[in-house]
Amino acid sequence: MQQGVLITFLILGIWLLGISLVLYKIYAVFAKLTRGVEVADLKKTLERVIVLEGENEKGIETLTKRINGLEEDGKLHVQKVGLVRFNPFNELGGDHSFSLALLDSEDTGIIITGLHTRERTRIYVKSLKRGKSESELSTEDKKALAIAQKNK
Secondary structure: OHHHHHHHHHHHHHHHHHHHHHHHHHHHHHHHHOOOOOHHHHHHHHHHHHHHHHHHHHHHHHHHHHHHHHHHHHOOOOOEEEEEEEOOOOOOOOOOEEEEEEEOOOOOEEEEEEEEOOOOEEEEEEEEEOOEOOOOOOHHHHHHHHHHHHOO
16 A cells, blocks of 8 residues: 555656646746846737737738739740851851840740841841741741740
């Protein structure tokens, strides 16, 4: 019987020690949070935290709207580029002519083609809407467009 009582007291002692440690940790965290704050100031501090949280929420909402606006605006900027250099004339050496495709996120933009000869260089511009042109595209223009469309 004495041994049963001893085991009971031992279990209760370990239980009380565990509860005491948990309460001490809670007290330590609370003491850290309220360090330098008077009892009367605690309510004011919590109210100030709530007000600041509301201001932060409004600020985050404003930033989210601005980011969404910038993302929409960015879709209209040049995002895809394709360049093909070529030699359209057999009498000239080197690939001095080019086709350059400049597209936005919806494959709308322009293709600039420069044909170089010994006397001059001619520049041609063709507009694109959603990857299609009203003008006929040369083989080099089509290659430049395909390269640009792959570059995302």
